[in-house]
Every structure is written in structure tokens, then in C-alpha cells.
Amino acid sequence: MSKTAAQLKQLLSLGENQTLEYLTSCELKHCGPQVCAFLNTQGGYLLCGVDDNGQIKGVEYAEQVAEQLESQLKSAIQPPVLFSVEVQQVENKQLLVIEVPAGKDIPYAFNSDIYIRAGEQTQKADVDTIRDMVMRKQVEPTRWERLFSSELDEQGLSASACKKLLSAKRIPKEVAQAEQGLLHQLQLLSLAKYGRLTNAADLLLASAPGKRHPQARVRAVCYRHKADDEYQDLQHLDGPMAEVIEQLITFVMRNTPSRARFSSANNQREDIPMYPEQAVREAIVNAFAHRDYSNFAGGIKVEVSPAHLKIWNSGAFPQGIDEHKIQQGHISVLRNPDIAHGLYLQGYMEKLGRGSVVIQYACKAAGLPAPKWHSDSSSGVTLTLFATEVTTEVTTEVTTEVTTEVNTEVARMISLMSQEHSRDELMALMALKNAEHFRKHYLKPALEITPALVEMTIPDKPTSRNQKYRLTALGQQLKQQLSDKKTS
Template identity: 85%
Template sequence: MSKTAAQLKQLLSLGENQTLEYLTSCELKHCGPQVCAFLNTQGGYLLCGVDDKGQIKGVEHAVQVAEQLESQLKSAIQPPVLFSIEVQEVENKQLLIVEVPAGKDIPYAFNSDIYIRAGEQTKKADVDTIRDMVMRKQVEPTRWERLFSSELDEQGLSTSACNKLLSAKRIPKEVAQAEQGFLHQLQLLSLAKYGRLTNAADVLLASAPGKRHPQARVRAVCYRHKADDEYQDLQHLDGPMADVIEQLITFVMRNTPSRARFSSANNQREDIPMYPEQAVREAIVNAFAHRDYSNFAGGIKVEVSPVHLKIWNAGAFPQGIDENKIRQGHISVLRNPDIAHGLYLQGYMEKLGRGSVVIQEACTEAGLPEPKWHSDSTSGVTLTLFAPEVTPEVTPEVTPEVTPEVTPEVTPEVTPEVTPEVTPEVAKLLLAIKGEQSRMELQDSLTLKDAEHFRKNYLKPALEITPVLVEMTIPDKPTSRNQKYRLTALGLQVKQQLSDKKTS
């Protein structure tokens, strides 16, 4: 049973509640009010093909039904909203799972009627409830993406980016067929209002949004180690969001080496990317969709090194979301629903809250360590994908039966040697490191007086060795006065081997 199916079983065991509703029917007239009610409250799941007792009935032709229902819901519910529908098989029967986030633009209406969730029931909102929803919306600050973009007019938009959006397969018919003009089409997508373009339209479609919003620029860097004086590759990107996303993906794939993998089925070598492109794509898109654009000191930064890929964006996880819920694929709490909707229409976003699951599954399938998310209200959100761990054994793709047939010339490409070649100076440094020590402590332990000589001939070469033997305790701040250095697990092995040779 897949992880998603296991989660579905758990949902079925809970019974209907404030955030969970069962329906045997997939008809729009039954599903629409439920989705609308979830949007107007705290989000939830709608399971189609299940009776009110939790018994699985199934949905015939589920894939086609899901596509039709999604199109119908997006046309019938206003204002425009992003939710996801997926098909899942349980007990040899197919169900539809409609995953709905808490809406940012309440009140939402289905065919002009407003619905809310009251306990386990969905009902039409009365006048007092609607008045309260409208009043709350009026006192809430306008989201950054909904504010008017200063000094941006139609001439500042990228023609190719606009054409790509408005010709996307997922674009609603009423938008594609609108006859009132280009700005009206954008208004239907919540990217314009009263004839003026919003910040969301700026970062999605403008030729150079960084002129008005410096935080929209993206920095991509590749280095062997942060202590290097020069980067191997450095780019500052500014332009329509879809273009920048594609450029970032190309940057990562260009600056990460391929790995050699041998199939146990045919004993053929296959060169695969260090990081699965699907994981890279999902990670980058998530950073654009969920970052805090209102932080003028923020942005997005991508770092590529021999040991990891880091993708950082400004802002913390939304309230109620943490690292564990991210890994589980929790219902998304969209910070920027208009921007996310623009990405969805162009095929960059698929299922709400599932990007993290896709990333994890792609890394597992590629034999990579588990990715890590870290969120801090002051430093932002960082996703780290790790390069394959170096071990004395051959890689998992090479079976014991195949190993004897691998020639000595191929072996170094499959598995790096456990003991890398090191200079006499680096060997002395490895033997000297005890726990975590500062640069001055290491220099003193080697009785070296010239700091520059120590940095160039001992410390810098040790940090540059791949696989990594020596690492910083504060890698994000290489020049920190609190910086210290320590041996990695492999570094400890090499130190032991050097010590054994010295005493033998």
C-alpha cells in the first residue's frame, strides 16, 4: 500500500468531521457546495465514492470524471481558487480526493450561493454570517500580491510570458474567450483590478520585475566550497517567473555532475543526474509559490556545492505548518494564491501540498539521502537535497553478482575511494583536528605562525577535497568569528588510517 493510500485509510477511519466529507456522487451540484464551504472555513478533504458510513463504493471512469469535475468547479466557484483533485485506488476501487485549502479571499460562492461548514454539515450562509465575512475581509490587510504594482503598465509586461499564460491548456474558457480586452482577461485571473496591474502580475509576467521589486530577483551560485575566493558559476536572474524557473533548473542541472549507475538487469552503465530533475523542479517552484514577497530584504537563493543543493526563500512556514507536516504532504496554506494559480495554469504546480512528497519520493528512488526542510521566522525556509553518501561499499545499484565484473578503471566512477589523495600538509591538519576547533586553534596546534600560509596550504585544500573530509560548523557564514572546523565521518576514517600508517 502506498503512503497516500495509507493516509486515505486513516481519513476513512476518522469519519466525517469539520474538515472531511464523504460523497457517493461526483456530480457538480453535490461537490460544489462542499468545496465552497471548505474554502470559506478552514479547508478540508472531500472523498467521492464513499457513502456516509465510510464504506467504499468507488467511482467508475475516475480519471475522466476527475478532469471534468475540476474544470466545472473552477468555472462555478468565484473568486478564482486553487485546489487539487486526484484519483486513488483503495481495495481495488477508485476514489476521488478533492483537497481544498483554507481560502484567502472569502467569501467564496458556488453558482452565486455562499456555503459554510458547521461541524459535520455544509449549509448556506445566512445574511449575518455573510456580513461578518465581508467585514473581516475589509479589516484584514491586503495581501502583497493584490496591491497595485507601482509604475507598471502593459508595456512593461513580457509579450511571450503573457502569451504563454493565456494560451495554457488549463486557462478557463471565460478567460480565453473574453472579448473585453487583455486587461479584462488578467482581471478574471485576479492579476489586475480597475484597469491596473497587481504585484502578482508584475512578478509573473513583467520583463524586469526587479526594477520595482528588488526582492523578486533570484541569485544562483555554484562553488566547490564557501571559503573559495571565486565561484565556479554565479547568476542573478530577473524576468517573468516561468522564465526564471526554467533558467534556475538549467543552472542546477548544468552545475551538478552525472552519476554512474549499473543496472542489475542488464549490467549496463547509465549516467543519471546527481539530483532528479523532478525533485529540483518541484523544489524551485515551491520556493516561488510560497515565499514571502512582502519582505523587501528577502528573495530566493540557490546554492550548488559538491555535497548538497540548497534552495532558500524568504519567509517562514505558514502558521500551523512545520517540518513534519511538510514531509507528510499537508494541505497547503497558500500565502500567494494568485501567484500559485498562475503557476498552476502553466503546469508548474499540480497537487496542493504534494510537492514535498514528490521531492522525497524522487530522492528515495534515486538513492539519495532524505531531503531536509528548515524554517525560521528570521532566516526563511531552506530545503536541502544531499548528494549520495560516500561509503566503502559499492553503490546500491551494483548488486553483489555484478561487482566482480566491474573493471578497475570503472570502479572510481562508481564509488570514490575511501582514502582520497591528500597532501602532506592536509594529512598533518587531519591528524591535528580534535573535535571542533577554530582556525587559530588549528594553526597553533601545528605551530604555524603565518596565517596566510596556513590558510592557503592547509585549511583551504582540506576544505576543497571531494568527498568532504573537513567541514565548517557554520557553513552559511564562512567568515563568522565563531566559525570552527571539524572532521566528517569520512574524515575520521581517513584520520584513523593516517594514524595507523604513522605508527606502523
């Protein structure tokens, strides 16, 4: 999450330390060693546009400088890694804030030199330090994504997925221009080694990774009603990661009803998706980037219902991260940096740790309740996006203006209701003949939304043959608003 001015001032008040460095310059030759040092140590913040005494000098043309610097850093630092470069304003001056995680693939090098952080100082690592870093790396267990994928060769890769990755705008020049063949290009991206493909390459690029890794398969299900056990749509997806991501996004948007937005600031009804596509995209990409693939009983599941959208993936939050920190966009060590980098190159990931913030902002802008994350080491991580509920706004003059978001079917029924109606009468008003369709798409959503727009005349006997339905006070207000919008 972007740091506030108060948070930045607090950082400035701390002075330079093991995890904080000031630079007046934004030049690559000055920033590169600092970022490299943080990666090789324990992460940290680099504030550009600040002198050694913590005085804010600012950065001219900060947006352009930030974009250029981020691209240069990611080309000059090896192995590939994600970090965040953002522009922040303090005291009417713009700063560059570079947030760097503790690297998972040390040693990192900037222009072939290895740097470390020693207290407040950044320095080149000596031979003994480099040897120690390499030795520690050798004794650490190899990450699952770096293990060789069994029985996968070039013939098992998807030609279209490889083309999409290697032609991406963010692909390094040395990779795009390499002439030694596909395996060599993938080796430059840490997706192959010694002529063999890794598990990360399998998930990102193979035509059917589920053949070798059942946990790579994805399940998507749509329930029409809150209490339904039967599903309306079900898919099991297997293929190159980017392709599956796009299929999942399409699944969610296809099975999510549009909603009509009415507000005093808008004179016309606007039909919009229940969940903003930006939030859906970020949530799905995050599940693929951060899940634990080493759990062979794991997976990813997307569940769509009228009340919510749930995205579950196996594996708990990384160590040191909880629900509160994930909401803040707290930067952390990636569980799958090779997979995350492959998604970044193709434009699916922008900033490390920023997906959660994008999701929250998109939901808030769409008028949705705040999303929630839940992590359990035994069951995995679940992100829930909630559908809208009807809300009322009462002015100080006690005149009520209803601002609501409902699906178009419910809005149509409410606009036609004038008294107490039986089910058959309501169907006749709307020229509907299919009773089950009417129940699922019109009546039940109007009864279940909170607060309700429609109520039963005999609530204790919902199946009574004498049952009728009428508008609640809120339903009457919405009907009036619909009428006002129609005639305005």
C-alpha cells in the first residue's frame, strides 16, 4: 500500500539504518547498488529525493523518472526479482519510494557486482561473504518451482504460451535476442537449467501441467442461490497459467449478474458488473502467484454465488504476514518468485504486494463492501468479495433518498408492483411463464437482499397458497426513485 505522508515523515525521522537509505539522486548507478544490497540482506526502503540529513529535496518529473528507473533496475539486477517503485508527495514535493523485499535467490548482482548492507552502509561483498552466501544457498532446500519437472520436454510446451511470454514488452533484450534456442531463453528466465525445464516452466508454459502436477488444476463453480447445493456452471481448467487465468476471469464475469446503479448524482441507470473486473483479475492472479504448489493435495477454487465471490488457494500466508498486513499491501518474500516474474513479464503483476490494495480500491470505488482475507495453515487462504447490499441515506430534513444496486430483473419487478400480489399475478405483470425462472431470478433475490425490498404477507407460512408479496418501505422508496429516473 502506498505510504501516507505521515508514514514517510516517520521514516525520515528515524534516520538511515540497516533497512533505510536516503539518496538525493535517482540515477541508476546510485540506486542499483542500494536495491541490490537490500535484496541480499533483509529488505528495506530507498527514499530518493532526500539528502543525508533527511531533508526533502524532491524529484522533478517524478512519474517519468520512476517508470524509467524501475525498468532499468529490473534489467540490471540478476537474478530476476520484483520490487516496488512509487511516487509519493510530502510537503508539496515528490519523492521516489523504492520498497525492496528480502531476496529469495541470493546473491543478487547489480551490473555483475554483489552488494550487501552493513548497518547504515552499502558496500561490495568481499570474497568470503560471497562464498558464505553461496554455501548457505547450497544447503537450503530447493524451492518446488525450481525442481526439474518430470517427463516434460519442449514438445510438452504450448507454442502459443511460449510466444506470448517471449514476445512480451517487458522481456529483457538479452532473452528476446538470444539465438541459442528456446531452452536457452528459458534458462535466462530461471525456467530451465542444464537443458531441463523446471516446475515453474511447467505451470507457466506447458499445454497440460495437470498431467504431472494434479494440484495445478483449477476448479470453478457457480451457484445460483445462497443455499443451493446444485451448481449452475462448473469447469475444471488445465493449461498454461496465463490461459487459465483468462478463462477464470471470463468464467467469473460470465456468471456474475450485472447490477443497475442508481444514485442522486446520476440521472440515468448504469448497468455494471457485480464485481469490478480489475478486482477479479488481481484476486485471481494473486492466488496463482502466492499459493503453495508443493502441496499435492492443494489447488485453486473459484466459487461464484449471489452473495459473494470466493477465491481459495492452498497454503497459508508467508511467515510474518497476516490478514492486517495483507490489507496494507505489506511487501514480503514471494513464495514463488520465478512464477511471479513470469506473470510480471506478461503484464499480470505490477507491483510486489500491491494486488491486495488494488482489490480494495476497486471494490470501494464500485460501492462494494470491503473484501476479506482469511488464512489457515490447514485449509489455505480464502479471499471473499461481497455482493452489494441495499443502503439508505437519510438527509437532515428526514427526506429519504435511496441509493441502491440491484440486478435488472429485481428492479423491473419492483417498478411494476403496486399492491399485494400473488406469485401468479407478479408473473402476469411481467409476462413471464416459467415459474422456476421467476422464483430464481426475480422473487428470491428481492426477498433475500438485506435489507429486503419485498416481503411476504404470511411470513410464518412461506408456502401457503394464500401467500402474497408486497414492497417493503425500502422497496417503495426504490420504486419511487426508479420512477423519478425514468421521467427525468
